Amino acid sequence: MIVDPASTPQRDVYKLLIGSVVPRPIGFVSTVSTEGVFNLAPFSFFNAVCGDPPMVCFAISHRDPSKDTARNVAATREFVVNIVSEEIAEKMNLTSGDYAQGVDEFAVAGLTPVASEAVRAPRVAESPVSMECRVVQMIDLSPKPAGTDLVIGEVVRFHVKDEIVENFRIDPDKLKAIARMGGNEYSRSRDRFELIRPKV
């Protein structure tokens, strides 16, 4: 099968993309509006993109009106990325509903907002790792309806639960991160194997 996205329905192209790029890590992004309303939503167009300084990115699909996360990030230039463990998978999913602007998804999902140190957006108490971020760049990648705004943020504070980390190494069996597959499927991070890089 060979597909030219330019002559293929967007829905099918999207299915190919999200079915192929798997498993996708999930950035559970908390923000606060200029009116002070907390917001929380998952994004699987998410990854780490720079080591020094540490940076992450995620992409928000266009919508009219804009998703709350897009509006809040553009207005405040700050956000927190929380990692989703198996324990909070269902709560994460609850926050992804199309709630009206002004709805606090922390309350919807029964998750606990905790004040951050360096940014106004709160972090998720139940997440094993949270990263406080300041926006480096926000890039509108495409004007099309299914285009996205790519948000790149510098991590200015890490919060890591003491019981999952030793000497800065996070134990994946304790982190229990989940990831997004195509459709409505998720994967756990339990089935792992090791490969040693060649020393050339």
Ligand SMILES: Cc1cc2nc3c(=O)[nH]c(=O)nc-3n(C[C@H](O)[C@H](O)[C@H](O)COP(=O)(O)O)c2cc1C
């Ligand atoms: C696991 C998961 C991953 C998602 N990934 C994205 C994503 O990468 N980009 C996006 O725009 N929406 C994504 N969504 C949908 C948003 O979470 C959803 O539109 C949410 O309501 C946005 O919330 P907001 O309006 O409060 O910002 C995802 C949903 C789920 C459940």
